[in-house]
Amino acid sequence: IRIFIMGINGRNIGVEVWPSDEIRQLKENIKGELGIEPNQQRLIFAGKQLEDNLTLASYKIGSHSTIQLVVRLGGG
Numbered sequence: 001i002r003i004f005i006m007g008i009n010g011r012n013i014g015v016e017v018w019p020s021d022e023i024r025q026l027k028e029n030i031k032g033e034l035g036i037e038p039n040q041q042r043l044i045f046a047g048k049q050l051e052d053n054l055t056l057a058s059y060k061i062g063s064h065s066t067i068q069l070v071v072r073l074g075g076g
Contacts, residue, residue: 001016001017001018001019001062001063001064002014002015002016002017002063002064003015003017003056003061003062003063003064003065003066003067004064004065004066004067005030005033005043005066005067005068005069006066006067006068006069007030007034007069008034008069008071012066013030013033013034015029015030015033017029017056018056019055019056019057019061019062020055020056020057021055021056022052022053022054022055022056023043023050023051023052023053023054023055023056024038024052024053026043026050026056026067027041027043027052030069034069036069036071038052039072040071040072040073041069041070041071041072042069042070042071042072043067043068043069043070044067044068044069044070045059045061045065045067045068046059046060050067
């Protein structure tokens with residue numbers, strides 16, 4: 001299925017995924033597209049932060065769903 005990631009500056013990217021993919025796999029796809037490390041990514045769908053070990057299907061994420069990407073900045 002094709003889903004969309006609403007990222008930095010409101011830029012949307014499309015990614016191809018399987019409903020059975022875990023969120024951690026989606027984060028790797030995003031790293032490939034945007035170069036953002038998975039541990040810096042927070043993904044939000046329907047008001048919930050997505051957990052790495054759950055699947056897209058478990059969150060009822062389907063074709064053409066949009067997931068919001070929030071980037072954690074390193075603190076120091």
